[in-house]
Amino acid sequence: xxxxxxxxxxxxxxxxxxxxxxxxxxxxxxxxxxxxxxxxxxxxxxxxxxxxxxxxxxxxxxxxxxxxxxxxxxxxxxxxxxxxxxxxxxxxxxxxxxxxxxxxxxxxxxxxxxxxxxxxxxxxxxxxxxxxxxxxxxxxxxxxxxxxxxxxxxxxxxxxxxxxxxxxxxxxxxxxxxxxxxxxxxxxxxxxxxxxxxxxxxxxxxxxxxxxxxxxxxxxxxxxxxxxxxxxxxxxxxxxxxxxxxxxxxxxxxxxxxxxxxxxxxxxxxxxxxxxxxxxxxxxxxxxxxxxxxxxxxxxxxxxxxxxxxxxxxxxxxxxxxxxxxxxxxxxxxxxxxxxxxxxxxxxxxxxxxxxxxxxxxxxxxxxxxxxxxxxxxxxxxxxxxxxxxxxxxxxxxxxxxxxxxxxxxxxxxxxxxxxxxxxxxxxxxxxxxxxxxxxxxxxxxxxxxxxxxxxxxxxxxxxxxxxxxxxxxxxxxxxxxxxxxxxxxxxxxxxxxxxxxxxxxxxxxxxxxxxxxxxxxxxxxxxxxxxxxxxxxxxxxxxxxxxxxxxxxxxxxxxxxxxxxxxxxxxxxxxxxxxxxxxxxxxxxxxxxxxxxxxxxxxxxxxxxxxxxxxxxxxxxxxxxxxxxxxxxxxxxxxxxxxxxxxxxxxxxxxxxxxxxxxxxxxxxxxxxxxxxxxxxxxxxxxxxxxxxxxxxxxxxxxxxxxxxxxxxxxxxxxxxxxxxxxxxxxxxxxxxxxxxxxxxxxxxxxxxxxxxxxxxxxxxxx
Amino acid sequence: xxxxxxxxxxxxxxxxxxxxxxxxxxxxxxxxxxxxxxxxxxxxxxxxxxxxxxxxxxxxxxxxxxxxxxxxxxxxxxxxxxxxxxxxxxxxxxxxxxxxxxxxxxxxxxxxxxxxxxxxxxxxxxxxxxxxxxxxxxxxxxxxxxxxxxxxxxxx
Numbered sequence: 005x006x007x008x009x010x011x012x013x014x015x016x017x018x019x020x021x022x023x024x025x026x027x028x029x030x031x032x033x034x035x036x037x038x039x040x041x042x043x044x045x046x047x048x049x050x051x052x053x054x055x056x057x058x059x060x061x062x063x064x065x066x067x068x069x070x071x072x073x074x075x076x077x078x079x080x081x082x083x084x085x086x087x088x089x090x091x092x093x094x095x096x097x098x099x100x101x102x103x104x105x106x107x108x109x110x111x112x113x114x115x116x117x118x119x120x121x122x123x124x125x126x127x128x129x130x131x132x133x134x135x136x137x138x139x140x141x142x143x144x145x146x147x148x149x150x151x152x153x154x155x156x157x158x159x160x161x162x163x164x165x166x167x168x169x170x171x172x173x174x175x176x177x178x179x180x181x182x183x184x185x186x187x188x189x190x191x192x193x194x195x196x197x198x199x200x201x202x203x204x205x206x207x208x209x210x211x212x213x214x215x216x217x218x219x220x221x222x223x224x225x226x227x228x229x230x231x232x233x234x235x236x237x238x239x240x241x242x243x244x245x246x247x248x249x250x251x252x253x254x255x256x257x258x259x260x261x262x263x264x265x266x267x268x269x270x271x272x273x274x275x276x277x278x279x280x281x282x283x284x285x286x287x288x289x290x291x292x293x294x295x296x297x298x299x300x301x302x303x304x305x306x307x308x309x310x311x312x313x314x315x316x317x318x319x320x321x322x323x324x325x326x327x328x329x330x331x332x333x334x335x336x337x338x339x340x341x342x343x344x345x346x347x348x349x350x351x352x353x354x355x356x357x358x359x360x361x362x363x364x365x366x367x368x369x370x371x372x373x374x375x376x377x378x379x380x381x382x383x384x385x386x387x388x389x390x391x392x393x394x395x396x397x398x399x400x401x402x403x404x405x406x407x408x409x410x411x412x413x414x415x416x417x418x419x420x421x422x423x424x425x426x427x428x429x430x431x432x433x434x435x436x437x438x439x440x441x442x443x444x445x446x447x448x449x450x451x452x453x454x455x456x457x458x459x460x461x462x463x464x465x466x467x468x469x470x471x472x473x474x475x476x477x478x479x480x481x482x483x484x485x486x487x488x489x490x491x492x493x494x495x496x497x498x499x500x501x502x503x504x505x506x507x508x509x510x511x512x513x514x515x516x517x518x519x520x521x522x523x524x525x526x527x528x529x530x531x532x533x534x535x536x537x538x539x540x541x542x543x544x545x546x547x548x549x550x551x552x553x554x555x556x557x558x559x560x561x562x563x564x565x566x567x568x569x570x571x572x573x574x575x576x577x578x579x580x581x582x583x584x585x586x587x588x589x590x591x592x593x594x595x596x597x598x599x600x601x602x603x604x605x606x607x608x609x610x611x612x613x614x615x616x617x618x619x620x621x622x623x624x625x626x627x628x629x630x631x632x633x634x635x636x637x638x639x640x641x642x643x644x645x646x647x648x649x650x651x652x653x654x655x656x657x658x659x660x661x662x663x664x665x666x667x668x669x670x671x672x673x674x675x676x677x678x679x680x681x682x683x684x685x686x687x688x689x690x691x692x693x694x695x696x697x698x699x700x701x702x703x704x705x706x707x708x709x710x711x712x713x714x715x716x717x718x719x720x721x722x723x724x725x726x727x728x729x730x731x732x733x734x735x736x737x738x739x740x741x742x743x744x745x746x747x748x749x750x751x752x753x754x755x756x757x758x759x760x761x762x763x764x765x766x767x768x769x770x771x772x
Numbered sequence: 773x774x775x776x777x778x779x780x781x782x783x784x785x786x787x788x789x790x791x792x793x794x795x796x797x798x799x800x801x802x803x804x805x806x807x808x809x810x811x812x813x814x815x816x817x818x819x820x821x822x823x824x825x826x827x828x829x830x831x832x833x834x835x836x837x838x839x840x841x842x843x844x845x846x847x848x849x850x851x852x853x854x855x856x857x858x859x860x861x862x863x864x865x866x867x868x869x870x871x872x873x874x875x876x877x878x879x880x881x882x883x884x885x886x887x888x889x890x891x892x893x894x895x896x897x898x899x900x901x902x903x904x905x906x907x908x909x910x911x912x913x914x915x916x917x918x919x920x921x922x923x924x925x926x927x928x
Contacts, residue, residue, distance in 0.1 A: 014866065022806070024875045121791070197818060198810070248870040248872060248906045279812050494870030661909025662909070684815070690906070692910075693914065694898055696910055698915075
């Protein structure tokens, strides 16, 4: 029986459950003996010119070894915005701010101490003169260019994807109904449970060894080398266990480079562990878009036109976040066939924490905008939102479908996912319950939200087609080692990669060791992000395993003095046997005795894959207090073939929770002066167990032809489908009271206000 | 100052700074690094350990306050090489992903089940409210605690 498709328990778990993972802060490597501890002095002001930085009091404090300010690192290169040529090249950053600070949390100095407690005391003693400048915290303020963050750039616009002049005035010609609305897809914090950290030491050979929690050692190595102005070959990047990442730990950040620089400067190992306060103000945030949608169509439910206008808040220094509208635009029309559609985006800088990738990164925004538009359209024509969706979904297809925005959907059956989800939810009964609740006038009302999505996973980059490498080696003792260019941080690659190789090699899962995250051992790799790992990294493991069998076949032929073509490999025994003579056999492991038996292989995919699905959410809203409670979430997430349901379900659960949290609770908030108001877990309402129900997952598997495993990415489906479903359910619960829209997160205050406004408007129209 | 306490069954006596937090004592002095630090505000519970059998957040207890008491961490729940029933349930139900919250979450669950051996799903969720997890959406953690209590699984 195939091991693929079965619920294999994770081989990783016993260690995590007992002695715990070895995260960067836990490292006890001998090379780090005697490490000093780095503490960052961060700007308390959103926007200011830096005057004098006085380190003298800190330098005199107990245990302080050294202190440095931006000027000390002035000979290091400026950090250019990523994706050269796309983002405004004048929006550069220094490792430590030199002339200006541009957000609360911008690092201006470091203090280095023998003991961590001493550093916590000493950072308070650094005295920085700031000459405050106006903060720029909102979209319109940034777009007005009244206050400019980067004087040399002359604008706060980091990049434009199309512009208003390119919009077609005739887009909605012929539509009986046109609805328009502007709303936020608010900024949220990735908030992995492990904050950022670093450890660094330089060898006598002048090479840096760096340990940082990351999503791909190779890109982290390259980023670090660039920031330090050295060659990538001078850096060995090692990835310890990583306590969650969600997109925010891809690459390396300025702080990681500063720790390495301090280590070189002082000639001793250096370490840094970020506090949660630092994490919430200086690790990249996610989302942060404003959408204006216009949707038009016929009164019987055909959507004929859709326009999406995006403003993206890139934060103080444009990074991947500023590029995300590109993905939002690519996925603008999602699973629907809309004859006329257009989408544009503008990314701006503001005096706030830089925005980066967060689980979904650009696609949740596209889905949230589109699904809100579908709901508004359905409400306007008085049609059931599920019916409107079904009517406009693309018909099933197995040959790739090209969209107007350049996406090439590989395979899909969107209506089947919708119907399956509605059936699993008991949609008709839910609507009946809603009707009963409305008639009864119960203070607790009942809402249902439906969200259909298609998303892009495993895309390539400017370097070309998506690919990943793997090395599989069988050892004489019957064990095996896999080297992968992916970089798990909770996804369970040790188990999944072993399953894939076990299927081919007949070696038990527990006999595999899976290694990643050491650039001296694995110099090339794409890491884990964009839901790429299984479809490329897993496919590479399968390909290498198959090639290893062919390599071994030649050796087996020699050992058995038989023709290679007469040999059959029996995974059940992990042995080759001569056809018709099962006694003439040789074990795979025995073929590794005289010469190492391994294969390094690169799998290249024809393109990105497009998983899809439907989420249904059920919420109750107390109309007297405005409190919304999420009662049920039912999802169909079709990511192709499922190799380990346990792991795939885990990915869906986590994503659903984060997606629901954005609709219900979570938001990074700044005041008008750019002060962060959500800089601790006491203030940032990170979702807890009490705010969520158990999730109901229905399965659907439409294999892709883009890899032999038939798999697509599953890591981000949850955040993409759940956010609009939950928001929609909340609005639906109070729609009959005149509420058309509630911004995310749908806090009791927002819902209560929406109810008050609807009630006031209702009174006005009655009296008019 | 001198602290004398039992950690995972071992009697210890150590000279520590009066301001040393229990979590730093466990991690740096005892070398027990399963308990993690995930916040500054006693919100996340990643540092949860048992103090005289009850769960506490060890970032909010001074090592000095633990003098004369009995501390158990995730490392000490079961003999080396074995899993405590709650640990085993977390594995069986895939109640962990990145593992950072896990040692604290397991200790909170052990304490919860000691107080209430047959909790409902709602009681499990309320009992774990002070322990944050960013990976699992809590679904499989809740299932693991219910499974460890010997109750039938409540959801598919």
